[in-house]
Structure formats: structure tokens, C-alpha cells
Amino acid sequence: MNSINHAATALVVKRFAPGVPFVPLLISVQLIEFIWVGLNLIGVERTQFDADATTIADMHLVHMPFSHSIAFTMLWAAIAWIVVAAVWKQPKWGFAIAVGIMSHIILDALIHVPDVEIIPFLGWPELGTGIYGIPLLALAVELAYGVFVWWIVRGNMTMLIGLCLLNLSSISFYVTAIAGPEVMLAGHPDWLAMFIGGHIVIGLAAVYWIYTRQDNLDPMAAQ
Numbered sequence: 001m002n003s004i005n006h007a008a009t010a011l012v013v014k015r016f017a018p019g020v021p022f023v024p025l026l027i028s029v030q031l032i033e034f035i036w037v038g039l040n041l042i043g044v045e046r047t048q049f050d051a052d053a054t055t056i057a058d059m060h061l062v063h064m065p066f067s068h069s070i071a072f073t074m075l076w077a078a079i080a081w082i083v084v085a086a087v088w089k090q091p092k093w094g095f096a097i098a099v100g101i102m103s104h105i106i107l108d109a110l111i112h113v114p115d116v117e118i119i120p121f122l123g124w125p126e127l128g129t130g131i132y133g134i135p136l137l138a139l140a141v142e143l144a145y146g147v148f149v150w151w152i153v154r155g156n157m158t159m160l161i162g163l164c165l166l167n168l169s170s171i172s173f174y175v176t177a178i179a180g181p182e183v184m185l186a187g188h189p190d191w192l193a194m195f196i197g198g199h200i201v202i203g204l205a206a207v208y209w210i211y212t213r214q215d216n217l218d219p220m221a222a223q
């Protein structure tokens with residue numbers, strides 16, 4: 001799932017856990033992506049981006065056991081839950097943050113080609129629907145997910161338009177005929193990891209701004 005939709009998922013968690021501060025939720029939904037960026041940059045996890053890449057289908061997440069496996073994501077979620085419950089004495093916050101962390105791997109498995117391991121290093125079949133192998137379908141699914149978030153959160157027009165435009169801003173990664181940053185990133189998976197790192201931060205900031213434009217998500221603001 002792209003950075004915008006992962007970030008937007010924090011709006012859904014916030015809707016069902018209104019008492020939890022929004023910034024930790026934003027970090028939670030992208031926690032394993034931040035881990036992925038870091039591990040790619042130091043060479044522990046590996047990504048290939050074909051030299052003639054034109055779309056997301058040319059990106060191959062070859063090795064990402066610690067950031068993007070079901071088992072390790074559950075471990076990160078459990079650690080976050082325990083730390084938040086123990087250090088801040090906020091078990092409900094910890095649970096919502098754990099849900100946010102798990103949302104990432106579930107959304108990725110729903111759209112990736114099969115590259116999400118259940119338990120790494122066992123050689124089991126990997127999870128993924130294969131939608132990222134058909135970039136135009138992937139773009140449609142990404143847009144539909146943004147609309148779904150808006151609908152379930154009962155967001156305003158700013159949210160609907162914002163999430164649609166942010167999803168469309170990555171269109172060059174889904175449409176071969178439209179050239180964008182992927183042309184420069186082709187053949188440079190390390191640059192790709194840094195680019196995605198930047199995209200994560202921009203997506204989180206944009207969704208935070210959208211959050212501040214809602215009057216139904218923060219019980220303190222609504223009173």
C-alpha cells in the first residue's frame with residue numbers, strides 16, 4: 001500500500017480509539033516501513049528496482065524478513081503495546097498502537113505480489129494478492145482505499161479530495177506512459193529506499209494536516 005494510505009489508516013484507528021493521541025498512531029502505521037528504510041540503507045534487507053523500471057511492478061522486495069513478515073510485525077506490535085502500557089501506563093493506547101502497526105502488514109499483503117513472509121527463513125509460501133503486478137489495478141485499489149477511509153471515518157470534503165489527490169500524486173509509479181521520479185530511481189534501490197523514506201514523512205505530514213481539518217475526530221476539539 002502506498003505511503004498515503006498507510007498514513008490515512010491512522011485516521012481509522014483514531015475514529016475507533018478517539019482518546020489516543022494522533023501522532024503516535026501516525027508513527028505506528030508506518031513503523032515497519034521506517035524499519036524497512038533503515039534496514040535497506042544498511043544492507044540488511046534488500047530491494048531490486050529494475051534498471052528499466054517504469055512502474056511499481058518493477059520493484060521487487062527481495063528480502064525483508066525483519067520489517068515485513070507477519071511474525072516480526074507481531075513482535076514489534078507486542079513490544080510497542082507492552083512499552084506504552086508499562087511506561088506510560090496507557091494499555092488502551094498501547095493496544096491502538098499495536099493495531100496501527102499490524103494494519104501495515106495486512107494492507108501490504110492485500111496489495112503486494114507474494115513477498116510477505118509469515119515466519120521468515122522457513123521457506124513457506126509468501127503472502128500477497130499480486131495486485132502490484134498490475135499497476136493500473138493497483139492505482140484503482142489505492143484510490144478506492146482512500147475513499148473507503150474517508151467513508152468509514154465520516155470525513156469532510158477536505159479529507160476526500162486530499163486523499164484522492166495525494167494518491168494520484170504517485171500516478172507515474174502506476175502508469176507506464178507517465179514518467180516521474182521512478183526514471184531517476186531505476187536501478188538504484190538505495191535511492192529508492194531514501195525516496196520512500198521521504199514519501200513516508202510527506203504522507204504523514206499531509207494526513208496530519210487533513211486530521212487538523214476534521215471536527216469529528218478529536219473529542220477534545222469537538223467539545
Ligand SMILES: [Zn+2]
Binds near residue numbers: 001033104
Ligand atoms: Zn510496507
